[in-house]
Amino acid sequence: MGATKAYVITGPTSGIGFATAMELAKHGTVxxxxxxxxxxxxxxxxxxGNGQKAICVVCDISDIRSVRSAAQQIVALQLPIAGVxxxxxxxxxxxxxSAQGWDMTYATNHLGAFxxxxxxxxxxxxxxxxxxxxxxxxxxxxxxAKIMGMRGGRYISAEASARGEWKEGGxxxxxxxxxxxxxxxxxxxxxxLARENKRLHFNAVEPGITRGTxxxxxxxxxxxxxxxxxxxxxxxxxxxxxxxxxxxxxxIAKILMDETGQTGIYFDEKGYPMIGxxxxxxPKFQDRVVAETRALLQKVL
Numbered sequence: 001m002g003a004t005k006a007y008v009i010t011g012p013t014s015g016i017g018f019a020t021a022m023e024l025a026k027h028g029t030v031x032x033x034x035x036x037x038x039x040x041x042x043x044x045x046x047x048x049g050n051g052q053k054a055i056c057v058v059c060d061i062s063d064i065r066s067v068r069s070a071a072q073q074i075v076a077l078q079l080p081i082a083g084v085x086x087x088x089x090x091x092x093x094x095x096x097x098s099a100q101g102w103d104m105t106y107a108t109n110h111l112g113a114f115x116x117x118x119x120x121x122x123x124x125x126x127x128x129x130x131x132x133x134x135x136x137x138x139x140x141x142x143x144x145a146k147i148m149g150m151r152g153g154r155y156i157s158a159e160a161s162a163r164g165e166w167k168e169g170g171x172x173x174x175x176x177x178x179x180x181x182x183x184x185x186x187x188x189x190x191x192x193l194a195r196e197n198k199r200l201h202f203n204a205v206e207p208g209i210t211r212g213t214x215x216x217x218x219x220x221x222x223x224x225x226x227x228x229x230x231x232x233x234x235x236x237x238x239x240x241x242x243x244x245x246x247x248x249x250x251x252i253a254k255i256l257m258d259e260t261g262q263t264g265i266y267f268d269e270k271g272y273p274m275i276g277x278x279x280x281x282x283p284k285f286q287d288r289v290v291a292e293t294r295a296l297l298q299k300v301l
Contacts, residue, residue, distance in 0.1 A: 022046070106161045130202045155181050
């Protein structure tokens with residue numbers, strides 16, 4: 001059965017996504033979901049060159065209609081999907097808007113990932129694993145984030161987040177509040193889904209501070225780019241949490257292929273359970289995020 005399994009991965013063309021796609025291709029067919037067809041084809045070619053199989057599905061995760069269309073294409077493939085990795089993520093230095101007119105960071109990191117999972121979930125086989133890539137930046141008490149002047153998730157409501165509005169008193173660094181809030185929401189949603197849907201397994205992974213990813217590359221703020229692209233991986237106390245795309249890929253692939261039924265767990269960069277922010281652990285907050293997200297997504301026909 002092993003080789004016939006399929007794994008879906010969003011954002012597979014660079015960084016952690018690319019490394020994880022390579023890792024998963026050793027264990028089954030990889031369904032590569034991304035917005036750039038040329039880059040997807042390149043990854044597919046690399047996988048085929050290793051004697052393995054990949055299928056490309058073009059999708060802009062920030063665009064809910066594109067997400068639903070991609071999910072339908074994946075369902076139509078009729079493959080036994082063992083795991084779904086919601087990896088695509090961005091950190092923007094200044095606000096830009098998605099196809100729905102929503103804050104691009106929030107639309108990509110939370111709304112799109114959530115909508116993609118909701119569209120696929122009914123069609124996934126029992127016990128399939130769904131993973132969301134989270135970020136410890138969502139936790140206002142996380143030491144490295146505090147040192148940087150980050151204040152964690154600044155959630156008001158799903159509607160406010162979609163408008164690019166965050167609780168006052170946040171980070172002075174452009175784009176950080178949007179990123180932290182989007183990651184807090186998807187972490188909370190993962191935990192809520194794990195409680196709500198016992199047929200599937202939902203977990204989240206904090207991949208660590210990883211050099212060699214494109215995170216922050218979309219940022220217009222060169223300081224943010226330098227901090228996330230290089231500095232944080234090598235300077236204490238940040239270096240304690242450092243990883244590489246290849247190390248992260250091994251951890252993520254192991255969790256995605258796990259058959260023990262673990263669900264509702266937030267894993268750190270080494271694959272051990274970790275604790276998220278107090279808010280992300282609150283079941284009432286988790287359920288509220290899911291309810292508000294669903295209500296917002298229902299407006300997109």
